Amino acid sequence: MAVIELGEYGADFTANPYPYYAKFRASGPVHEARMPDGYRFWLVVGHDEGRAALADPRFAKSPSVIGVRPPEEDIIGVHLLGADAPDHTRLRRLVTGEFTGRRVESLRPRVERLTAELADAMEPAGRADLVDAYAYPLPITVICELLGVPAEDRDTFRRWSTELVTPGDENTMAEAMRGFAGYLDALIEDKRAAGPADDLLSGLIAARAEDGDRLSGPELRAMAYLLLIAGHETTVNLIANTVRNLLTHPEQLAALRADPGLLDGAIEESLRYDGPVETGTFRFTREAVTLGGTEIPAGQSVLVGIGALDRDPARFPDPDRFDIRRDTRGHLAFGHGIHYCLGAPLARLEGRIALRTLLDRFPRLELDPEGEPWEWLPGLLMRGVRHLPVRW
Template sequence: MSVIDLGEYGADFTANPYPYYAKMRENGPVHRVRTTDGAEVWLVVGHEEARAALNDQRLSKSPSVLGMTMLDEELIGPNLLVLDPPDHTRLRRLIAGEFTGRRVEALRPRVQRLTDELLDAMEPAGRADLVDALAFPLPITVICELLGVPAADRDAFRRWSNEIVAPSGAEPEREAIESLAAYLGELVEDKRAAGPEDDLLSALIAARAEDGDRLSLPELRGLAYLLLLAGHETTVNLIANAVRALLTHPEQLAALRADPGLLDGVIEETLRWEGPVETATYRFSREAVTIGGTVIPAYEPVLVSLASGDRDPERFADPDRFDITRDPRGHLAFGHGIHFCLGAPLARLEAQVALRTLLDRFPGLELDPESGSLDWLPGMLMRGTRRLPIRW
C-alpha cells in the first residue's frame, strides 16, 4: 500500500482537511499515511471502522506495546490516554465519581457567573477575540477552580498547554512538559501537606477504592495533567467552533434565534461537523488487525480520524452541511467505548451556557471583517483557530 503524504497538502490541509478525507474514504476506510509532523501511521477514516477501532482492545493505548513511552508519560506520569485495562479501569474508577451528571450540573451557577463576568468585560469595546475573551478563560477557570490551581498560575499554564497540544518544535514541547511536570508535582505535594480541601485534586489525593487502593504521585500528576489539558483545550475549540459555524451559516443562526430550543442541536452538530479533536490519540496494534478489509500488521501506530468519520456519508446524509436540526447521534467527537471522554458532560454544560448567554447579550454578533485570515492550529490533534475576531 502506498503512503499518502498529508504534509504535501500544506496549509490547505490544516485549514480544511475534509475534502482530503473524503477522497481517502472513496478509496477505502483505512490508509497508510505520513502525518503533517512526519510520522508514518495507519489512519482510519470511515465512520463504522473508526467506531469499531476506538473500542477494539487489540489496539492498545499504551506505547509500551512498541517498547516506548510518550514524552508526557515519561516526564509527568501515566494517564488514562496511555493505559489499557486493568490499569485504565482502576484509574478511571477512582475518578469517575467526580464527573457524574449531578456533580457537573451543580457547577452551572458558577459557569453562568463566570460567563456573565467575561461578557461584562467584553461588551464596552464592541469587538473582541472570542478565544481570548471567552472561549479560553471560561473553561480554564472552571477546570483550575475544580482542581484547585491558583489563579496566579493560569497564564503560565496556558503557555505550556498551547505548546503541548500544538507544538512549535520538539525542544519547546519538551520544555513545556518539563515545566508542567515540575509544577504539578509541587501542586500535589502542597495539597497533601495542606490536608483536605474542597477541590478535585484534594479529592483524588484522598480517594480510596473499596480495597484501599490509592493513586501514586506519578498517577496524580498524570491525571491532573490530563484533566487540565483535556478539561479546557477541547472546550475552547468547541465554543469557538460553534460560534464560527453559526456566524458563517446565518440561516442556522436565524433558526436558533427563532427557536432557542435548538441550542443542544447546535452543540451536537458542531461536535459532528467541526469537532474540537481531529484525530484521537495514538493506538498501537498488539497483533495483526483487519479493519475495513485492510490488514494492519502487529506493532504499528494507528490514528482514528474523528473528523473524517463524522463526515462519512455512509453514516450522515449530506455530511458537509452544517444543520442544527439534524439528528447527529452517534458522532465520535468524544470517542467511543472504554475511553469515551469523562469530561463530556462538563464540556456540553460550558458550551450551553457560553453560547446561550453570548447570543442573548449580543444580538448583532458577527465575524469581524477586518480580522484577516484565520490562524488554524497546527497538527492533527486539535481542530480550531488560535483567534476568532468578532464584533457586535
C-alpha cells in the first residue's frame, strides 16, 4: 500500500479535504501517510474503525509508550488529553464534579447577555467579520469568566492559543507555552491566596476525592491550560462553521428560519458535516494492532480523522449533503471513549444561543460579497476560517 503524501495536495486539501478522504477511504479505512514535513503516521478514515480506535486502550495518548517525552510536559505538565489510565481516570474524577449540568445551565443567562451585547455592537455597521466580532469573543469571555481570568488578559490568551493550535515556528510555540505556564502559575497562586470563590479554577483548587486526593500545582496548571485552549478554540469554529454552512446552503437556512425547532439539528449536522476538529490529536500503538484489515505495527503514531469519519457513507448516507433534518446520532465531533470532550455540553449551549441570537437579530444575514476570500486554518487539527465576512 502506497504512503499518502499529504504535501502533494497543497492548499486545495486544506480548503476542502473531504473529497480526498473519500478517495482514501475507497481503497481502505486505514492508510499510512506522510506530513509535508516528512513525519509519517497512520490515518484512519473509516467511521467504524475510527470509533473503535478512539475507545481502544492499545492506542495510547501519551507518547511515553513509544519512549518519547514531549517537551511541553516540562513546561505545562500532563493534562487529560495526553494522559492514559490510570492517570487519566484519576484526573478526570477530580475535575468532573466541576462540569455538572447545573453549572453549565447556570451559564445560560450570561451567554444570552453576551450574545445580545455582541449583536448590539455589530448591528449599526451593517457588516462584520463574524469571527472577530462574534464567534471569538463569546467563548473566550465565557471560559475566562468561568476560570476567573481577568478581561484585560484575554487578547494575550488569544495570541498564545492561536500559536499553539496551528502549525508554526517551534520557537514561537514554545514561547507561547512558557508565557501560558507562567501566567497560569501566578493566577493559581492568586486564587489560593484569595480563598474559596465561585469560579471554576477555585473549584479545581479545592476539589478533593473521597480519599483526600487533589490536583497538584502542575496538574492545576495543565488543566487550566487545556480548558482555556479547548474551551474556546473549538467553540469559535463551531459557531463560525455552523453559520458558514447555513449561509452556503440557503435552502437549509430558510428551513431553519421557518422552523426554529430545527436549531439543535442545525448544530449537530454542522458538527458532523464540517466540525471544528478535523482530526484527533495523536495516538500511539502500544502493540501491533489490526484495524480495518490493516496491521499497524507497535510504536506508531496514529491520527483518527474525525472529519473523515463523519463523512463515511457507510454510517451517514449521502454524507456530502448538508441536511439539518438528518439523524446525526453517531457523529464523532466530540470524540468517543474516555477522552470524550468534557466541555461538549457547554459548547452546545454556546452554539445554540449564538446561532439563535444571530438569526433573530439579523434576518437578512448573508455572506459579504465584498469580503476577503476565506483563509483556512492550516494543519490537520482545527477546521475553520480565520475570518468570515458577513453583512445584513
